[in-house]
Each structure stands twice: as structure tokens, then as C-alpha cells.
Amino acid sequence: MTGITNAQTAYITNDTTVTVIDVSTNAITATIQVGSQPLGVSVSLDGTKVYITNIGNNTVSVINALTNTVTATIPVGISPFGLCVTPDGSKVYVANFLSNSVNVINTATNLVTDTLLFSTDGNKGICVSPDGTKVYVSNYNGYIYVINTSTNTISDSIAVGSRPIGIVVSPDGSKVYTANYSGNSISIINTATNTVSDSIIINYNPFAIAITPDGNKIYVTVIHDTIVDVINTSTYAVSTITTAHYAMCEGISVSPDGSKVLVTDVQNNRVMVINTATYSVTSIIPVGGPIAFGNFIGPANVGIPSWNNQSPTISIYPNPATSTITIQSQTSLLNSQLYITDVMGREIYHQTIINPTQTTIDVSNWSKGVYLLQIKNEKESVVKKIVIQ
Numbered sequence: 001m002t003g004i005t006n007a008q009t010a011y012i013t014n015d016t017t018v019t020v021i022d023v024s025t026n027a028i029t030a031t032i033q034v035g036s037q038p039l040g041v042s043v044s045l046d047g048t049k050v051y052i053t054n055i056g057n058n059t060v061s062v063i064n065a066l067t068n069t070v071t072a073t074i075p076v077g078i079s080p081f082g083l084c085v086t087p088d089g090s091k092v093y094v095a096n097f098l099s100n101s102v103n104v105i106n107t108a109t110n111l112v113t114d115t116l117l118f119s120t121d122g123n124k125g126i127c128v129s130p131d132g133t134k135v136y137v138s139n140y141n142g143y144i145y146v147i148n149t150s151t152n153t154i155s156d157s158i159a160v161g162s163r164p165i166g167i168v169v170s171p172d173g174s175k176v177y178t179a180n181y182s183g184n185s186i187s188i189i190n191t192a193t194n195t196v197s198d199s200i201i202i203n204y205n206p207f208a209i210a211i212t213p214d215g216n217k218i219y220v221t222v223i224h225d226t227i228v229d230v231i232n233t234s235t236y237a238v239s240t241i242t243t244a245h246y247a248m249c250e251g252i253s254v255s256p257d258g259s260k261v262l263v264t265d266v267q268n269n270r271v272m273v274i275n276t277a278t279y280s281v282t283s284i285i286p287v288g289g290p291i292a293f294g295n296f297i298g299p300a301n302v303g304i305p306s307w308n309n310q311s312p313t314i315s316i317y318p319n320p321a322t323s324t325i326t327i328q329s330q331t332s333l334l335n336s337q338l339y340i341t342d343v344m345g346r347e348i349y350h351q352t353i354i355n356p357t358q359t360t361i362d363v364s365n366w367s368k369g370v371y372l373l374q375i376k377n378e379k380e381s382v383v384k385k386i387v388i389q
Contacts, residue, residue: 008255009065009298010262011050012271013038014288018052018061020068023255023262023297026273026283030068034061040082041251041296044089045370045385049107050298051092053080060094062110065298072110076103082126082167082294084135086149087370088385093135093147095123102126102137104152114152118145125167125178125293129191130342130369131389136176136189138164144178144187146194156194160187166209168218168295170233171342172367179206179220186220186231200236202229208293210252210261212276213346219261221249228252228263228274241279243272251292256346262297264290314375320387323364327375332356336377340386342369363388 008023018038020030035054038061042051050063058080062072077096085092085107092105100121104114122140128149129135135147140163146156161183169176169191176189186200186209207223211233220229226247230239243249248267254276255262261274264287271290273283313330327338334356340349348371353359366388374383 043298087132095126161185179209253297327359
């Protein structure tokens with residue numbers, strides 16, 4: 001069992017509120033007042049902040065996930081739709097549907113520090129690569145735009161199907177999947193070449209898209225319909241889940257442990273919980289007018305007391321790393337538990353520390369990206385972020 005307990009908390013946008021759901025119990029734990037017509041959701045990697053686009057008053061609400069309170073409201077472009085937080089938590093990218101722009105928010109100051117302009121309106125979906133170097137934006141003009149996050153410039157454009165909306169990147173960063181609303185298809189982008197490597201025909205009007213933590217399946221909502229399409233990412237075989245009569249499926253997200261898929265039903269004011277083993281709806285959660293566009297389930301951990309703290313006794317080097325990382329401690333860590341998880345909350349590494357002051361780990365075969373390292377013993381729990389390049 002991992003030493004970092006996944007919060008598995010869902011944040012569902014409604015008419016003027018966000019409903020907080022404990023995914024393990026399907027219980028509503030809080031309701032948070034935000035801006036007008038909240039729509040998009042993105043949760044920070046450490047699980048402590050949730051960002052919400054309010055399409056009705058052109059703002060982004062910042063929620064403290066530990067207290068379930070709004071700590072900031074940030075003016076952005078016209079009709080903000082999707083948004084994403086970078087893996088290191090330093091930036092939020094906001095796709096504005098009606099102002100041909102993407103805003104870049106500095107999360108330390110909660111201010112817009114950059115604005116990227118596009119040739120047309122229509123930005124909707126947005127996602128970030130696991131290593132944080134690229135952001136992908138879906139635009140209604142039939143293109144996916146690639147943003148270089150180090151320069152905040154548009155580095156490429158990729159023609160896909162008609163009117164792409166939902167977009168998601170694979171856990172290893174090698175592929176991007178887009179739901180083409182009018183094209184009735186899913187485009188698969190090779191991120192090494194920025195070209196479409198394949199296309200899958202699915203049911204009418206795909207809207208939102210989510211991927212499992214292992215990257216083996218993607219789930220797609222068919223807007224204003226009762227079905228969810230499931231695609232095997234190895235064979236591209238498509239199967240269909242029928243959710244409930246008269247449902248209008250919109251938002252979709254996979255739980256960090258991969259056991260559940262949550263789907264919002266705006267027609268009937270509810271969230272449907274799908275068991276991924278049986279492809280059946282196992283629970284219905286009443287909420288008000290839900291959409292929740294984006295990955296609305298927290299991917300990591302909430303409430304870690306020593307999150308990324310600057311412990312004077314523990315250091316990690318080199319960080320970023322390419323081949324090995326070394327953990328150095330001024331005090332004994334003998335018999336402490338060492339855990340490393342990826343951005344999806346999956347346990348990548350675990351050991352009981354046997355060298356009390358120094359531990360070296362080979363990471364040469366690990367995928368590039370951001371990871372969480374936790375050292376836990378009876379006295380403390382220290383969590384730090386590490387980057388593999």
C-alpha cells in the first residue's frame with residue numbers, strides 16, 4: 001500500500017457552486033460558492049488547490065482544497081472554458097472561448113502574467129504534458145495548438161477532426177487524444193512529431209474525454225446522450241456503456257485508482273458513478289446542473305502536513321535528475337518508508353530505508369515528468385517534488 005493516501009475527491013461545477021464529493025464513499029462533503037456559470041475544473045498535483053473557470057463572469061476561482069473555501073478570484077478572457085495546472089503547480093493555463101486567447105496565471109500571485117493570442121476564437125479544451133513542457137489547446141477551427149511553456153509561445157498547430165473539444169494527454173506523454181465534436185471521431189496525436197497518427201470513428205458528438213491512470217483506456221462522453229464510449233488505446237476497439245434513461249452526459253473523469261468513472265448528467269442534475277470492472281452504473285449522486293469539464297477528480301494528495309517542505313535535515317540531488325537521485329539526511333532515516341508516485345497517484349517505487357543517511361535510486365528508465373517522493377516514519381512525513389528529465 002502506498003504511503004501517500006490519494007484523496008480521491010471530485011469537484012463538480014454547477015450553476016453557481018462546486019459540489020465536493022468523496023469518491024471512495026460517493027458522499028457529498030461540501031458545497032462551495034464560486035462565480036457565475038462555473039464550468040472547467042483542474043486540480044493541482046499536490047491536491048491543495050482547485051481552479052474553476054466561471055464562463056458567466058469571465059473569472060477563475062481558486063479553491064483551497066483543505067478548507068473548501070475560495071481564496072482568490074482572477075479576471076481572465078471572455079468565456080473561459082477549460083484550464084489546466086502545470087505539474088509543478090506554478091502556472092495555470094486558461095482557454096478562453098470567445099477572446100481568441102489563452103491566459104497564463106502565476107499561482108504564487110494569482111495574477112495573469114501572460115496572454116497568448118490566436119488567429120480565431122474557439123479555444124475550449126486544454127491539457128499539459130506530464131513533464132510540464134507543453135500545453136495542448138483544442139480550438140473549434142479544427143486545430144490543436146501546442147504551447148511551449150518555457151517561452152509561452154505557440155510552437156505548432158495540428159489539424160485534427162471537425163470542432164475538437166475534449167483533450168487529454170497519455171500518462172507517458174507520448175500521445176494526445178482529442179474528441180472531435182462535429183467530426184464524430186477521436187484524433188490520436190504523436191507528440192514526438194506533432195502529427196495525427198490515427199483516427200477513430202465513434203458515436204455522434206463526442207464532448208469530454210478522460211484517460212485511465214495506466215493509459216490503457218479512454219472514456220468519452222457523447223453529449224446530450226445516455227452513452228459513454230470506451231476505447232482500448234492498444235487496439236482502438238470501441239465499446240459502449242449505456243448509463244441511464246434520459247441522461248445527458250457531459251463531464252467525465254477517472255478516479256486515481258482507476259476503479260471508477262464519474263459522469264455528469266446535466267439533464268437530471270446528477271453524477272453517475274460507473275464501475276470500470278463491470279461497465280455498470282453503481283451509484284447516482286444528486287447535484288445541481290453539473291458540467292465539470294476537465295479532470296475534476298483530484299489526482300494527488302490533500303492534507304499532507306509537510307508537502308514539499310524545506311526540511312533542513314533532508315536534501316535531494318540532483319533535482320531535476322536524469323539517471324539517479326540521492327536522498328541525503330542529517331538525521332537517521334533507518335527503517336523509514338520511502339514512496340514515489342507519479343502525477344496520476346500510481347506508486348512507482350517503494351522501499352524500506354536501510355542506509356540511515358544516504359539513499360540512491362536509479363531513475364534512468366523512468367518516464368520524464370514530475371513525481372512525488374515521500375519519506376514517512378513515526379516522527380514525520382516529508383513530501384517533496386522531484387523532476388526526471
